[in-house]
Amino acid sequence: MTGGSTTGDDGSVPVTAGSTAPDSATGGTGTAPTAAGTTAGQAVIPVAAPALAAAWPLWEVFVRSSRGLSHVHAGSLHAPDADMAVRNARDLYTRRNEGVSLWVVPASAIIASDPDAKGRFFESPQGKDYRHATYYTKSEGVKHL
Amino acid sequence: MSGETMSGQEHFDALIAADARVEPRDWMPEGYRKTLVRQISQHAHSEIIGMQPEANWITRAPSLKRKAILMAKVQDEAGHGLYLYSAAETLGTPRDQMTADLIAGKARYSSIFNYPTLTWADMGAIGWLVDGAAICNQVPLCRASYGPYGRAMVRICKEESFHQRQGFEILLELANGTAAQRDMAQDAINRWYAPSLMMFGPPDEDSPNSRQSMAWNIKRFSNDELRSRFVGMIVEQVKVLGLTLPDTDIRYNEETERWEHGPLDWKEFSEVLAGRGPCNSQRLARRREAHEDGAWVREAAAAYAARQAGSVGAGAVSNETGAA
Numbered sequence: 001m002t003g004g005s006t007t008g009d010d011g012s013v014p015v016t017a018g019s020t021a022p023d024s025a026t027g028g029t030g031t032a033p034t035a036a037g038t039t040a041g042q043a044v045i046p047v048a049a050p051a052l053a054a055a056w057p058l059w060e061v062f063v064r065s066s067r068g069l070s071h072v073h074a075g076s077l078h079a080p081d082a083d084m085a086v087r088n089a090r091d092l093y094t095r096r097n098e099g100v101s102l103w104v105v106p107a108s109a110i111i112a113s114d115p116d117a118k119g120r121f122f123e124s125p126q127g128k129d130y131r132h133a134t135y136y137t138k139s140e141g142v143k144h145l
Numbered sequence: 146m147s148g149e150t151m152s153g154q155e156h157f158d159a160l161i162a163a164d165a166r167v168e169p170r171d172w173m174p175e176g177y178r179k180t181l182v183r184q185i186s187q188h189a190h191s192e193i194i195g196m197q198p199e200a201n202w203i204t205r206a207p208s209l210k211r212k213a214i215l216m217a218k219v220q221d222e223a224g225h226g227l228y229l230y231s232a233a234e235t236l237g238t239p240r241d242q243m244t245a246d247l248i249a250g251k252a253r254y255s256s257i258f259n260y261p262t263l264t265w266a267d268m269g270a271i272g273w274l275v276d277g278a279a280i281c282n283q284v285p286l287c288r289a290s291y292g293p294y295g296r297a298m299v300r301i302c303k304e305e306s307f308h309q310r311q312g313f314e315i316l317l318e319l320a321n322g323t324a325a326q327r328d329m330a331q332d333a334i335n336r337w338y339a340p341s342l343m344m345f346g347p348p349d350e351d352s353p354n355s356r357q358s359m360a361w362n363i364k365r366f367s368n369d370e371l372r373s374r375f376v377g378m379i380v381e382q383v384k385v386l387g388l389t390l391p392d393t394d395i396r397y398n399e400e401t402e403r404w405e406h407g408p409l410d411w412k413e414f415s416e417v418l419a420g421r422g423p424c425n426s427q428r429l430a431r432r433r434e435a436h437e438d439g440a441w442v443r444e445a446a447a448a449y450a451a452r453q454a455g456s457v458g459a460g461a462v463s464n465e466t467g468a469a
Contacts, residue, residue, distance in 0.1 A: 055239065055240070055241050056443070056446070056447060058234070075228060075231055075296075075297070075300075076231045076234075077227060077231065078240060080443075080446035080447045080449065080450035081446075081449070081450035081453060081454075084446060084450075091220075091224075092224055092227055092228075095217075095220065095221070095224065096304075112170075
């Protein structure tokens with residue numbers, strides 16, 4: 001696992017500080033470009049570039065659409081603080097009764113798996129078909145099994 | 146690093162070939178990133194500037210109901226702009242940069258919003274034709290290869306259909322009203338018809354970037370294809386209004402299986418795009434003014450947040466922490 005502020009995949013593309021959840025619906029990156037060339041996996045402390053020092057931080061928004069369901073990532077927004085982030089999230093993501101509960105999370109607080117490590121990190125289930133019910137075929141036809 | 150870049154390119158090519166989605170932290174070609182930043186930010190700017198021609202009529206809407214509807218619609222446009230700015234930000238371009246480019250007049254936005262809204266019927270024509278054209282354009286973008294863009298478009302498309310229907314309803318009521326109201330509706334259609342067809346962009350032969358965008362699965366259909374589809378829809382819908390489109394050349398071509406329309410003034414299109422349309426300077430001045438007038442609010446909010454930061458913990462707002 002790497003910090004939420006890891007870089008892009010090859011390190012040659014300008015990336016952003018505080019870049020986060022790779023599967024963000026709309027959001028996922030911070031506001032300030034960092035030096036290109038940082039290697040993936042190396043933690044970068046999110047710092048706003050001087051010109052953007054006053055930029056409001058980025059928040060990721062999660063909406064629970066109804067009781068009994070999980071909060072699901074809806075998108076992101078900028079807000080000066082958590083209170084305003086919740087209010088803005090209400091205005092931006094629940095204008096049509098889309099939710100009964102909201103979470104806002106500072107984008108920089110999200111820890112994401114390293115996209116470079118895709119193979120290594122997720123390979124363990126491969127070759128382990130026996131974890132799935134469909135692996136067991138001899139019992140086919142047996143009822144209620 | 147070059148080995149990794151190669152594998153990045155290969156991985157990207159495989160995703161595109163499989164019609165899969167590219168996500169923010171995937172490696173992507175610089176051209177792909179640039180194209181997306183340009184397209185998504187222009188789209189966001191269009192939504193934000195697009196608030197102006199309609200906000201123009203909020204105070205003069207003919208009833209409280211129409212006023213409430215129009216405010217909801219303008220609020221949606223703001224929301225659409227924000228979804229799109231968020232999507233563009235995932236590509237590494239800070240929002241402040243996009244805002245700065247817009248108010249400096251360096252960024253483009255849809256030329257349609259540089260036309261004036263002269264009468265109440267324009268609210269109807271914009272909803273029906275402008276939002277209608279936008280929907281035609283945007284529905285295929287829900288399947289754009291860049292994940293955050295596609296997801297933003299899904300959200301936007303859900304909301305746009307309300308926009309189009311409320312516009313059509315405005316025109317329908319005017320069309321069934323007094324002779325003056327009917328004329329007003331027809332006049333609005335006459336003025337918005339050609340600009341809305343031009344929203345799809347230049348003809349295919351003059352749209353060199355389209356081919357690459359289609360190869361990258363950002364664009365799914367060509368400009369002319371979408372325009373033809375739109376003409377086919379409105380040529381039927383206008384009959385329900387009992388009004389006409391200001392184009393006598395509309396016909397269905399059996400051979401190409403496309404709807405054809407009369408010539409469009411592409412010179413006007415490029416003039417407006419280049420900043421010489423009827424309302425360009427007014428729209429930009431208004432946007433700049435709003436941004437500058439709001440500066441003290443942004444600063445105050447940031448100062449308040451900084452002062453509170455010591456006493457308010459991150460967990461204080463979320464009343465439902467723990468396992469999602």
